[in-house]
Amino acid sequence: MKIAIGVPNELDGKLYNGFITAFRDINMALADHQRIVFAPSGGDVDLEGGIRDPADPMNQYYNTESMAKDFAKKVGNANPDAILAFTMMGRFISRKHITYTSNVPYKKAAKLIEGEYPETAHFEKLARYYRFVAGKERENYEKAERIIVLSNKIRELIIEEHGISPDKITYIPRPIPRFNWVGSPKRDRGIRFIIMPAELRVMKGIRYAIETMKILKKTMPEAVLVICGRLNNYERDYIKSLLADAKGKANIILAGFLGKEPYHAYLKMADCAFMPFCFDECPIALSECIGHGLPVVTNEYAGYEKKIIDTFGYCARHKDTEDYAEGLTRMLSDSGFAGKKAEGAKSVAQKFNFDRYRREVKHVFEEFGEA
Structure with a gap:
């Protein structure tokens, strides 16, 4: 043909x-x-x-x-x-x-x-x-x-x-690409790393990520959000103002754009991923997180049915920062819950090969x- x-x-x-x-x-x-x-x-x-x-x-x-x-x-x-x-x-x-x-x-x-x-x-x-x-x-x-x-x-x-x-x-x-599977998140360090593996764009949910981290800092000050990706040019000033307003109120690190090896190292280091989409296009970043066996806190715009999202992560209500914070808290404080989701990510990666x-x-x- x-x-x-x-x-x-x-x-x-x-x-x-x-x-x-x-x-x-x-x-x-x-x-x-x-x-x-x-x-x-x-x-x-x-x-x-x-x-x-x-x-x-x-x-x-x-x-x-x-x-x-x-x-x-x-x-x-x-x-x-x-x-x-x-x-x-x-x-x-x-x-x-x-x-x-x-x-x-x-x-x-x-x-x-x-x-x-x-x-x-x-x-x-x-x-x-x-x-x-x-x-x-x-x-x-x-x-x-x-x-x-x-x-x-x-x-x-x-x-x-x-x-x-x-x-x-x-x-x-x-x-979903298969990488060296991470397995259950390690709990032998004080800091809890959350990774947001996406461009710093409004429609990737950056504002909701920042607001969620403000909530999380009150109850889990050891939690840090690491954002990997480029800052979209036409949204630069607006996003910079959001980040400036969050200074001292949320623990956020801008890692910038990373090559594949350091980026994958961040995925292996993270306890969970956070992707609070306003809307998206079933992103490659999400499939990479699943392929690394990394549990994800996201919403219905992640591209999968809710029952599948619930297998590898926590499906929060769209644009609901309190629910996002609840999902991250469970991932970071309940090793049994996080481990179950990490195992689920492995099974989803095997299914959607x-x-x-x-x-x-x-x-x-x-x-x-x-x-």
């Missing part, structure tokens, strides 16, 4: 992010087939709508739309047996195709970001961008013959927000080819 794949991002092998990982995983899963990848070669695509400010979020949409139109033209000449379009890359394809996404629908995201940012001109542009794309994405889902999603929560939201038939959507969990992911991806494409 010859498969044409359209991606909206540059495939820079030096990058290590959710999109690159998702592309790598599905490309490996389809290794038995001929793949033709259509990706931007770099630089700006001609923009529509007169947008010229590089900081304007609308640039991202118009770039993607231009690339999607280009993909639709090129894929016709390639005459593939199947077409795989990442995210919004399938909007202009007239043939049957499969859409692959790890994004929360923008229609839901537009609601979730309300009240999360300061009322400034820049963040109002961001809100407008979410609302604009929300009006376009339904067409993308409706035109797809099949939709592959990495998150059960995303599957639910596509159905809820856009009325897409559940029969069109296949949930295939992201494969790459072989299972490959079988499920191949099954979708085989069914598509037979249709």
Whole structure:
């Protein structure tokens, strides 16, 4: 089978992010087939709508739309047996195709970001961008013959927000990499390390992480939150103000961006992970924590059903800092509870392995080819 794949991002092998990982995983899963990848070669695509400010979020949409139109033209000449379009890359394809996404629908995201940012001109542009794309994405889902999603929560939201038939959507969990399993957290030191393995971004829940650590310091002053990741440029001033306000009220260390080896060393050192998403895209950072056997305090936007989250961690109520603090307290003070969750992480990692992911991806494409 010859498969044409359209991606909206540059495939820079030096990058290590959710999109690159998702592309790598599905490309490996389809290794038995001929793949033709259509990706931007770099630089700006001609923009529509007169947008010229590089900081304007609308640039991202118009770039993607231009690339999607280009993909639709090129894929016709390639005459593939199947077409795989990442995210919004399938909007202009007239043939049957499969859409692959790890994004929360923008229609839901537009609601979730309300009240999360300061009322400034820049963040109002961001809100407008979410609302604009929300009006376009339904067409993308409706035109797809099949939709592959990495998150059960995303599957639910596509159905809820856009009325897409559940029969069109296949949930295939992201494969979890297996590392040297950490096992039950060690309790032979005074300091309790909590790791937040994500970019310092508002929608990663940084504000809720800071507020939770303020609560935790009152009852567990030995608890320290280590945040690993880059500070997103356009959110820098706002997040710096949140951190400045927390000075003396919460124990927080900014570790910055780390290479794989030191980052994995932090995962092995930590007692638990904390990921209080406002919304997310079933992040690679979460699967790495599970793959290390590290229990996680998170919420329903972690990408797994609650019963699975309860296996490897504590599923707190969304944006509820008191509940987050309760989950962290149990992880750090009850070795039996934390040990059970660490064992659960191991079982989840064994269940959602790459072989299972490959079988499920191949099954979708085989069914598509037979249709």
